[in-house]
Amino acid sequence: MSHAIIVAHGQPSDPEPAEAALATFAAKVNALAENVVVHSATLAAPGALEAKLERVPENPVIYPLFMAKGWFVTSALPKRLGNHPTQILDPLGIDPELPALTAEALRTELSDKHWAAQSTDLVIAAHGSGRSRNPSTVALQFAEQLRGLVAFKSVCVGFVEEPPSISDAANGTGDQALCLPFFACTGGHVQEDVPQELDRAGFSGVLLPVVGESPPIRAQIAKKLTEAFESA
Structure with a gap:
């Protein structure tokens, strides 16, 4: 089984509610994805992404739940991923569909x-x-x-x-x-x-x-995750 992690910014001042909300979102995407187990982590929750990376098998796909391919996606996220072998997809906001x-x-x-x-x-x-x-x-x-x-x-x-x-x-x-x-x-x-x-x-x-919470968007994210492993 393949694994993917949806990563969002979260809420630095109060990380837990955003972490829980993203987990709920990921569960909905997981129900739509084929042959992919979908996890989640926010950057704002200390150690959440690193802990998730330790628990999932190697080479997970990372889906940035961001609206632009800016500093968080191109710099902060790769830095947090460190040496873990991953594939980072384009963020939601620049999806052509x-x-x-x-x-x-x-x-x-x-x-x-x-x-x-x-x-x-x-x-x-x-x-x-x-x-x-x-x-x-x-x-x-x-x-x-x-x-x-x-x-x-x-x-x-x-x-x-x-x-x-x-x-x-x-x-x-x-x-x-x-x-x-x-x-x-x-x-x-x-x-x-x-x-x-x-x-x-x-x-x-x-x-x-x-x-990001529109039902067609959840289905699109599930599709992107499935396609990422099919084309690997």
Whole structure:
């Protein structure tokens, strides 16, 4: 049996809840993966990744549950993996199929609410960065691809750590509006910063779960893990 580890950032100030939430997420992916046992670890939980590496057989596949191929994926994660032989896959946020899969989930949401896309505003709440253009570039490219897949009335992107803010992006939207957090996991930013920014804008629409928790995305991660071993 092959083994894979889903790795996320976690919550440095309170590691355990995020570690438990990721384990639940990994269990759902595990149920969908073929001939792959799916484990999990957050970088923020001291020693969690190292302990998991010691317990799984050699050559596990590492799936970074991140929205950009930035410092955590290219530097922090390899450093933590050390000399363990592993294969690191591309992170969720740059999966070429992510926009289409998210569009599928958004169409389902619109259908459930009996909303027409042409009458619905979409706000994409993303992390951004005060140090690197990479996270915002990924989010903006994602938004541009979504525009071509679902004909929303408007698609605006706002960021936690750089302008325009999420409140700027949500300003002027009506009751028929969706806010999609462009995050891999439901952490502090999604639980606190995003709702606060939406309140600041007087947002009266619907705050959706994060991109990473969409059922089509879980299935896609399972598919990627299975394919990684089939092509090895």
